[in-house]
Amino acid sequence: MADSKAALEDSAKNVEEEVGRVVELAKELQDSASSFMSKSSSDEQTLRHSALSLDSSIRRLCSLLRSLLSHNLIDPKLADKLQEELERARCIMVDGDAASFLPGKTQGGFLRMFLGPINVRASRKDVQLKVKEEYNSYRDRTALLFLLFPSILLILRSWIWDGCLPAFPVQLYQAWLLFLYTGLALRENILRVNGSDIRSWWIYHHYCAMVMALVSLTWEIKGQPDCAQKQRGVQLFLQWAMMQGVAMLLQNRYQRQRLYTRIALGKAKRMDVVWGETAGVDGQLLLLCPILFILQGFEAYVGLLLLRTALNGVVSEWQVFFCGILFVTMAVVNFANTVQTLIVKSRFKAKMKRSKSKQDLRI
Known part of the structure; x- marks a missing residue:
């Protein structure tokens, strides 16, 4: 002591x-x-x-x-x-x-609306690449859910719900879609600020999908009587979502290898991302292009069916008409972007073949 x-x-x-x-x-x-x-x-x-x-x-x-x-x-x-x-x-x-x-791209109103006036551009390259890898990981996870969620709903519709979907599981799926597309749009805006080459339309496409998911949450799902006719649009939408999940899985699996090759050749940046119609070899194009065109055609068909359902008075809510217009618009613009990309790729390949043939003639 x-x-x-x-x-x-x-x-x-x-x-x-x-x-x-x-x-x-x-x-x-x-x-x-x-x-x-x-x-x-x-x-x-x-x-x-x-x-x-x-x-x-x-x-x-x-x-x-x-x-x-x-x-x-x-x-x-x-x-x-x-x-x-x-x-x-x-x-x-x-x-x-x-x-x-280097000066970065300005942050759009979407990021300011969610995050406020916060600078989301990373000063270190390894942090930027981590943002991109997290985006790719998010796409991988959501592609599986995009395929499984509607598959489970359609299976339960046939086995348990006697061909008539309850409102709550469908609205739960729409709420998940709203979360999914909001997350994708936020990540893609952040990637653009950090130097990625994401096209503006694909971000706007996710904005449209967000609006459609939000509107669908207020759409009253009709049941009996005539449930099959009233829910025909919902059923086709779930089938389209399954096809979208398959396309996303194929893209994520095959396309990144081509992007890594382009990066190694100095023809792409490490912050660039891949898209469904940007396959680099003929085999991938032969596999993905038909899937993409079928998917876009089916998307337009679902939109036209929703418009017909609303105009014929089977389901007269304004949400049905609004979602139908959005579906048709997104399908048409997606198709135009895909065709434009393929035209650019075909011109580039033709240019490369001409250059190679000239070199062979000189040899």
Whole structure:
């Protein structure tokens, strides 16, 4: 007890000196941190200026090559080679740590509505890639659920519910779709801010799907009598959702390998993502394109059926008419985007074949 008291008395004598020393250390640390941050800020401004200057030079040279090519002032083969080199240089910039010094895309109103004025652009490349991997993982998980959820509903409809779906499980599925499409739209907007190549339409497509899921939650699911006729649109929608799940699984399985190859060749960025009609080899195109076109045609058919159901008075709620218009609109624009992408790919392949044939003739 006496020893403890003596130790406390010694501490009391030294405590003022130790507190003063800690305060001095805190001030020194603050001064060092301020000096470091000031130097880092100066270095960052220098790197940012260099990155912007180099990006401007790449854009200027690309424009110059296009102008020279249009006036036949440069050999087309040389122009293609130089354009490929410039694209490789840009990929090096965008895929490396220098990307954090380039101006990013502005955050849209959708992100501001959900997250407020928060900057979601990652300064480090490894963090950006983690965002992309999480997006891919989310798509993998939801693809399975997209296939299983409607399958279970249709099986239970035949085995337990005597061909007539109850309202609650269908509305539960619509609530899950609202959550799914909101999550996809948020992730895709964040990916775009961080340099991904996601097309605007696919994000707008998810906006439309969100609106449709929200409207469907207020749609009263009719039962008996004439349940089969009243729920024909719901049944076809569930069948379409199953097909969508199959297409998503095929895309996730086959397409990423092609993207990794394009990244290795310097023709794509590591933040880019894959889409259903962007297959890189003929075998994948032969498999996925028919599925996509059937899926889009079936989507339009479901929309037309909902419109007919509403106009004939079988189910006269405005939600049915609204969802029918959305289905038809999304099907038409999806089809147009798919055809446009395939035309671009066919032109690129024809260009590559012509270039290869010229090289063979010279040999």
